[in-house]
Amino acid sequence: MSVRFGLLSLFAEGPKYGYQLRIEFEARTRGTWPVNVGQVYTTLERLERDALVAAAGTNADGRTMYAITDAGRAALDEWFRTPVAGTDRPRNELAIKLLMAATTSGVDVTEVVQRQRTESMRLMRDYNTLRRAADEDDDVAGVLLLDSLVFALEGEVRWLDHVEAVVLRRGGRLTTPPRAGRAVRPAAQRAAERSAQ
Amino acid sequence: MSGRPILSFMGASRAFRSGETMVQALDNVTLQVAAGELVAVMGPSGSGKSTLLAIGGGLDTPTSGRVEVEGIALGGLSPAALARLRRDRIGYVFQDFNLVSGLTAAENVALPRELAGAPVRTARREALAALAEVGLPGEADRFPDQLSGGQQQRVAVARALIGERRLLLADEPTGALDSATGQSILDLLRSRVDAGAAGVLVTHEARFASWADRIVFLRDGRLVDTTGGRDRPEELLVS
Numbered sequence: 001m002s003v004r005f006g007l008l009s010l011f012a013e014g015p016k017y018g019y020q021l022r023i024e025f026e027a028r029t030r031g032t033w034p035v036n037v038g039q040v041y042t043t044l045e046r047l048e049r050d051a052l053v054a055a056a057g058t059n060a061d062g063r064t065m066y067a068i069t070d071a072g073r074a075a076l077d078e079w080f081r082t083p084v085a086g087t088d089r090p091r092n093e094l095a096i097k098l099l100m101a102a103t104t105s106g107v108d109v110t111e112v113v114q115r116q117r118t119e120s121m122r123l124m125r126d127y128n129t130l131r132r133a134a135d136e137d138d139d140v141a142g143v144l145l146l147d148s149l150v151f152a153l154e155g156e157v158r159w160l161d162h163v164e165a166v167v168l169r170r171g172g173r174l175t176t177p178p179r180a181g182r183a184v185r186p187a188a189q190r191a192a193e194r195s196a197q
Numbered sequence: 198m199s200g201r202p203i204l205s206f207m208g209a210s211r212a213f214r215s216g217e218t219m220v221q222a223l224d225n226v227t228l229q230v231a232a233g234e235l236v237a238v239m240g241p242s243g244s245g246k247s248t249l250l251a252i253g254g255g256l257d258t259p260t261s262g263r264v265e266v267e268g269i270a271l272g273g274l275s276p277a278a279l280a281r282l283r284r285d286r287i288g289y290v291f292q293d294f295n296l297v298s299g300l301t302a303a304e305n306v307a308l309p310r311e312l313a314g315a316p317v318r319t320a321r322r323e324a325l326a327a328l329a330e331v332g333l334p335g336e337a338d339r340f341p342d343q344l345s346g347g348q349q350q351r352v353a354v355a356r357a358l359i360g361e362r363r364l365l366l367a368d369e370p371t372g373a374l375d376s377a378t379g380q381s382i383l384d385l386l387r388s389r390v391d392a393g394a395a396g397v398l399v400t401h402e403a404r405f406a407s408w409a410d411r412i413v414f415l416r417d418g419r420l421v422d423t424t425g426g427r428d429r430p431e432e433l434l435v436s
Contacts, residue, residue: 114414114421114422117414117422118414118422118424120403121239121403121406121407121412121424122412122424122425124403124404124406124407125406125407125408125409125412125424127407128407128408132384132387150404150407151404153403153407154402154403154404157403158403161241164241165241
């Protein structure tokens with residue numbers, strides 16, 4: 001996802017000027033997604049070029065104001081209604097690290113898991129502290145953002161527990177590394193090949 | 198946050214005989230829980246979590262090492278004195294609430310005070326105050342089966358912390374509750390601890406453990422890890 005729709009959504013409340021977008025974007029995302037001024041103005045130019053926003057006069061300070069157009073509202077509505085696809089997500093560094101650890105000789109996978117779990121739990125605990133503070137301030141957006149971070153870490157820790165259990169059951173190693181030049185076929189594909197024979 | 202120690206394990210071990218072999222359920226655990234502190238205990242099943250809680254609550258005895266509640270060594274007490282200490286100073290919260298079905302919410306909460314010899318009226322007054330503190334001022338005369346799971350667990354927390362009790366031992370208290378209700382119970386435990394109790398929370402759910410001040414991790418009866426927080430968590434959100 002680009003900053004594009006994040007900024008466009010800010011116009012739903014009313015006309016804005018460029019710098020205001022940056023401040024409001026960072027405030028709404030609680031600083032988790034910093035954007036620089038150049039990025040904001042470039043994005044704003046493109047939104048205007050694509051007729052999703054249009055200039056709407058100047059404010060009392062002489063700043064050019066922009067307002068969302070009907071096309072902009074339709075595009076925003078479409079964005080909200082389109083689920084995030086798996087391919088939009090970044091590669092999972094942790095998953096890659098654990099797969100490498102499990103298939104590299106001499107690596108104590110359970111220790112890698114334990115260290116990661118400690119770090120993930122510490123992070124989760126800290127997010128929770130912030131969440132409680134946001135809850136006390138009645139900051140709903142802040143609570144939901146922190147909930148999202150906590151739930152993501154919860155999934156990570158559950159997966160780490162699972163990795164540990166699988167590794168322990170197999171006596172410390174997941175598999176031997178696949179031989180070079182030979183792609184690993186998915187289990188479903190292998191099953192289909194077997195049943196075709 | 199760290200006040201005087203309420204619960205201390207000093208090199209506590211617990212071994213069980215299983216046929217010809219001895220199983221070390223708890224192995225030389227040293228841990229302190231202070232007033233105003235919530236400690237979460239995590240670990241795979243069979244790692245010793247429940248044994249730790251049972252020993253801390255005086256329901257089981259270590260085979261070696263020492264356990265103290267508010268400075269009193271549990272090992273030196275007669276069975277009667279231990280029972281009195283458990284009743285007066287330690288509150289338990291379980292996954293399945295453990296309320297007496299034939300008693301109202303207020304009667305359930307008042308029960309430990311009445312058993313301790315408090316006059317019925319005094320016990321009821323304390324129970325009503327405890328129910329108000331857990332957000333159930335209007336449910337005092339309802340029976341457990343007239344309450345939701347979350348409300349029943351609130352009653353259990355009120356009962357656990359009535360009177361002079363300062364030690365709250367919770368064994369999977371959110372296990373039977375949906376996610377949002379579970380969260381509200383953690384919120385409640387947290388606020389009771391912030392008000393001065395010491396809490397130990399056994400849970401396999403990382404999200405609920407993250408409400409604790411410290412998270413300790415058990416494996417094969419040993420304490421393998423302790424996770425505290427950073428001093429300034431707000432820095433996390435500034436990249």
